[in-house]
Amino acid sequence: MAKEYENRELILPTKNMALAMGPSHPAMHGIVRVNAKLDGEIVVEGSVDIGYLHRGFEKSVENHTWNQGIIYTDRLNYVSAMMNNVGYCLAVEKLLDIELPPRGTFLRVIMSELSRVADHLTCVAAQVMETGAMTAFLYAMKAREYVWEIVEMACGARVTTNWTRVGGLMADVPGDFVDAVRERIPLVRDVIDELDKLVTKNRIFGDRYRDVGVMTKDEAIAWGFTGPCIRASGIPFDVRRDTPYLNYDAFDFEIPVGTNGDVFDRYLVRMFEMEQSILIVEQALAKLPDGPVSVDNKMVTLPEKADVYGSIEGLINQFKLIMDGHGIQVPPGEIYQAVEAANGELGFYIISTGGDTPYKCRCRPPSFALTAALEKMITGQMIADVIPIFGSVNMIGGELDR
Amino acid sequence: MEKRVRELKVDYGPAENIYWVEVLKGLWITNRHFMVNMWRHILHALRIKAEKGAVTFQYPEEHRPIHHRWRGRHRLTVKQNGAMRCTACMMCETICPDECIHIVPGESPDPNVEKFPEEFYVDALRCCFCGLCAEACPLDAIRLDVIEPEICGFTRDIIFNKEFLMGLNNDRPWEEWYIENKTDSKEK
Numbered sequence: 001m002a003k004e005y006e007n008r009e010l011i012l013p014t015k016n017m018a019l020a021m022g023p024s025h026p027a028m029h030g031i032v033r034v035n036a037k038l039d040g041e042i043v044v045e046g047s048v049d050i051g052y053l054h055r056g057f058e059k060s061v062e063n064h065t066w067n068q069g070i071i072y073t074d075r076l077n078y079v080s081a082m083m084n085n086v087g088y089c090l091a092v093e094k095l096l097d098i099e100l101p102p103r104g105t106f107l108r109v110i111m112s113e114l115s116r117v118a119d120h121l122t123c124v125a126a127q128v129m130e131t132g133a134m135t136a137f138l139y140a141m142k143a144r145e146y147v148w149e150i151v152e153m154a155c156g157a158r159v160t161t162n163w164t165r166v167g168g169l170m171a172d173v174p175g176d177f178v179d180a181v182r183e184r185i186p187l188v189r190d191v192i193d194e195l196d197k198l199v200t201k202n203r204i205f206g207d208r209y210r211d212v213g214v215m216t217k218d219e220a221i222a223w224g225f226t227g228p229c230i231r232a233s234g235i236p237f238d239v240r241r242d243t244p245y246l247n248y249d250a251f252d253f254e255i256p257v258g259t260n261g262d263v264f265d266r267y268l269v270r271m272f273e274m275e276q277s278i279l280i281v282e283q284a285l286a287k288l289p290d291g292p293v294s295v296d297n298k299m300v301t302l303p304e305k306a307d308v309y310g311s312i313e314g315l316i317n318q319f320k321l322i323m324d325g326h327g328i329q330v331p332p333g334e335i336y337q338a339v340e341a342a343n344g345e346l347g348f349y350i351i352s353t354g355g356d357t358p359y360k361c362r363c364r365p366p367s368f369a370l371t372a373a374l375e376k377m378i379t380g381q382m383i384a385d386v387i388p389i390f391g392s393v394n395m396i397g398g399e400l401d402r
Numbered sequence: 403m404e405k406r407v408r409e410l411k412v413d414y415g416p417a418e419n420i421y422w423v424e425v426l427k428g429l430w431i432t433n434r435h436f437m438v439n440m441w442r443h444i445l446h447a448l449r450i451k452a453e454k455g456a457v458t459f460q461y462p463e464e465h466r467p468i469h470h471r472w473r474g475r476h477r478l479t480v481k482q483n484g485a486m487r488c489t490a491c492m493m494c495e496t497i498c499p500d501e502c503i504h505i506v507p508g509e510s511p512d513p514n515v516e517k518f519p520e521e522f523y524v525d526a527l528r529c530c531f532c533g534l535c536a537e538a539c540p541l542d543a544i545r546l547d548v549i550e551p552e553i554c555g556f557t558r559d560i561i562f563n564k565e566f567l568m569g570l571n572n573d574r575p576w577e578e579w580y581i582e583n584k585t586d587s588k589e590k
Contacts, residue, residue, distance in 0.1 A: 068499040071532045135432050142457050149469075156473040156546075162532045170537070174471060198428045200412055203421045236407040254408045268410045308540045315540055322497050322538050 016044060019383070023052045027130050027387045030397025032371070034390070038383060046378040046386075048371055050400055057402035061361040066092055066166050066328045069361065074160040076346070076365065077399040079122050080115035082151065083341045085164040090245055091337035091348040092166045095330050098300060104168050104293040105247050110181070110284045111154060111163065112246075112339075113277040117188060118147040119342030119394075120228075120270040120277075127267065127391035128199050131208050136198045143191035146184040153180055166328055167301045168294020178285055185278055192274050200271070209264035213377040213389035216261055223376070224369035227344025228269045229393060233261035239340035250287070251280045263392040300328055327356030343367050343394055367393070367400040468549055473533045475548040476524050478567040485512060486568065488543035490519040494535035502528035503535060522564040526553055 022033035033049035057076065061069040073084040086108050093100070100108070125140030148158045154173050155163035163170050199205050215225065220233035230237050236255045240248040256272040258265025294301045298317055307314025320326050330352040338347035344366030351360040370393040377393075378386050417423045442455035459466050479487045490507035508520035535544050553560060 064499050065497075068497070068534070071499055071530060071534075139435075145457070153469045153471065156469070156471040156533060157531065160530060160532070162534075170533070174469075194431055197431055201414065201418045202424045202428060203414065203418060204425075206412075206414060206418070236405065238405075241405045249403060252403050252406075254406045256408050256410050259409060259411055264412075265410065268412060272408070272410055302537065305542070309542065318538070318540050319491075319493070322493050324496060 014039065021386070023049070027390065029126060029391075029395055030400070032395060032397065032400070034374070034378070034386060036378065036383065036386065041382050041384070043378050043381055043383060043386065046375050048374050050371060053397040053401040055398075055402065057363060058361050062358055065356045066330060066358065069358065070164060070166075071160070071162050074162055075398050076363065076402065077119065077341060077343065077367075077396045078159050079396065080112075080119040080342045081159060081161045082111045082115045082155075082163055083339060084346060085161060086112055086246075087337065087339035087341065087346050088348050089164040089166055090339065091335055091350050092328075092330060094337050095333055095335045095350060095352055096166070096300065096328070098167055098295050098297060100168060100295060101292050102247075102289045103172075103291045104295075106284050106288050107154075107169060107173060107293060108164065109246050109248065109251070110281050110288075111151070113280045113284075114147050114150055114181075116277045116342050117274050118144045118151075120274045121147070121192075123342075123391070123394040124195065124199075124267060124270050127263075127388060127394075128195075128205065130387045130391050131205060133199060133205070136195055139191050139194055139198075143188045146187050150177075150181055150184060153177055165294065165301070167297060168292075172293045178288065181281065181285060185282065189275075189278060192271065192278075196271060200268070205267075206264065208385075209267060209388060209392075210262055211260065212263045212381060212385045213392060214260060214262045215373065215377065219373075219376070220261060223373040225344070225373065226366050226369065227340070227342070228266055228273060229344065229370055231256060232258035232265035232269045234258060239338050239345050243338065245337070245339060251283050253277075253280050263388050266392040325356060329354065329356060330358075338364070341366055343370065343396065343399070346399075363402055365399040365402060367395050371395050371400055465551070470547075472549060473531050473546040475526070475546065475550045475553055476529075476535075476562065476567055477545050477548045477569065478522065478564065479543055479545060480568060485515070486518055486543070486564075487541050488519050488522065489515065489541060490517045491540065493538040493540060494544055497534045497538040499532065499534065500528045500530050502526070519564065522567060524562045524567060526560040526562060 017038045019036045019038055020033055021036065022028040023031040028034070031052040033052070035047045035049065036043045037045040055075070057072050060072050064072070070085055070088060073088045074081040076084045121140045121144045125137040125144075129137035151161060152158050154177065155161045155170055215223070215229070215233050217234050220230045220235060225233065226237065226239075234257050236257050238255045239245070241255060253276045254272075256269045256276070258269055302321055303314040303317045308318045321328065332352055332354045334349070334351040336347055336349045338345045340346075345364065346366055347364035349360075349362040349364065350358050353359040374390065374393060377389050381389065439455040442452045445452040446455065481487055490505050492505060492507070495503045495505050502525040504521070504523040504525070505519045506521035507517055510516060510518040531546060533546050536546050
């Protein structure tokens with residue numbers, strides 16, 4: 001389409017039109033602005049303005065203690081907050097050189113994968129809604145609600161979870177957790193199947209999504225893609241397999257790759273990943289061991305409440321872990337720990353100079369590289385294709401601008 | 403486990419290219435949902451017990467079942483004699499990442515208790531309901547278990563003082579909220 005348009009004979013001289021989409025535009029998730037220069041309907045030059053949601057995440061974490069920093073990670077990718085919690089805590093635990101007991105590890109895997117399902121559901125739903133499928137959007141929201149009910153059960157909040165702690169979890173999951181997850185998995189699966197039936201083979205979406213926003217393998221690597229977007233471009237890169245963390249080695253799952261690297265492939269990869277995540281959850285539930293969820297280390301984990309209420313040692317321990325300047329003493333050093341978040345590699349680079357606060361906490365947000373490449377992806381496309389392309393990179397403002 | 407890679411490819415055959423076949427399939431799914439939900443709603447209207455039609459809740463009249471771990475509004479617990487359990491140890495004020503708790507410690511009128519908070523404010527405008535204060539409390543004095551869905555529904559006056567948090571001058575004492583809205587997941 002674009003080629004034909006370029007080669008046409010000009011009868012009337014035309015000028016390019018500047019069009020600013022956003023920062024508050026219904027199709028711009030969060031707040032971001034796309035400045036497009038249009039020649040008719042073709043975007044000849046596009047640029048993305050970011051930074052409208054900058055909250056100073058890195059500085060805030062540096063000004064708080066190790067455990068207080070976790071609440072700031074909730075607000076990175078707010079659809080799958082638990083994965084951010086896990087990533088931050090893994091980084092700090094690596095510095096402390098402690099390893100979680102098996103139950104804690106399994107629970108972290110279960111909740112990470114459930115969060116991934118919620119995140120992909122949201123992304124796919126928003127993407128198809130913007131191209132006209134309101135019903136599919138509502139079905140997906142229904143399924144996301146099932147997942148968030150489980151999240152609420154585990155931590156007491158739906159979005160701002162604050163679930164992990166350095167060296168473990170907030171608390172063990174309630175007794176009926178496993179049954180509740182098992183009960184909801186078929187419901188979520190049904191919705192994913194329905195979404196698949198409604199959208200995948202429908203030519204309206206096929207024509208809209210195919211060969212739009214193409215990123216080839218080399219381009220995807222050059223622009224620093226990770227997550228579903230690089231897999232859609234045909235590179236089987238997955239942090240869970242390439243640099244395993246938690247105990248992902250113990251689970252059997254497939255990594256989907258696309259062929260074209262267009263919007264349709266990103267959609268397919270996300271749909272397939274949801275099924276794989278549910279498979280991981282089922283495997284983890286089958287193997288879920290009993291035991292403690294937090295490490296037995298009095299320098300890191302808060303003591304049991306019975307100890308605090310009943311014994312002077314427990315009380316002193318509790319005070320020592322909370323008082324200013326005491327807290328968790330992380331040895332000096334620097335660490336980079338990445339997790340496979342829903343959008344890609346979410347990394348935390350933490351420098352500690354000893355003491356109870358980080359000296360520096362840098363976050364590598366997956367959305368940042370994807371949004372940077374948006375400029376390249378939308379150039380030469382129709383203005384209406386900007387919306388599906390933007391939907392397919394799943395930009396999350398909280399994570400992008402931090 | 404070794405890395406297993408699956409290449410995804412969806413090719414459209416003649417049936418998909420006709421376009422109407424898939425549209426009709428999609429319509430079948432949406433219409434089935436509509437009919438099933440409609441049928442259930444009719445049964446409900448006729449007062450016949452049936453599964454819930456839609457997944458939505460008619461909010462002000464009907465509340466979502468909330469898990470007992472839900473982190474809601476703060477509450478200061480009291481001892482059996484009605485006195486505050488809090489001893490103003492300042493743990494919650496220290497751990498609060500939003501600096502929303504403000505305590506003025508003082509000498510307790512009870513000779514058996516040394517210290518108690520003369521003033522205890524929770525600024526719910528700053529609070530992010532992370533629950534760290536309840537975790538840090540060595541006396542189980544502060545809890546976040548009052549289910550109040552509309553904390554700032556009709557008023558912006560939500561800097562809670564001690565009496566309010568203890569449920570003394572509240573129009574609706576916390577017990578009422580607790581019983582009405584808190585559904586243990588076992589009961590579901």
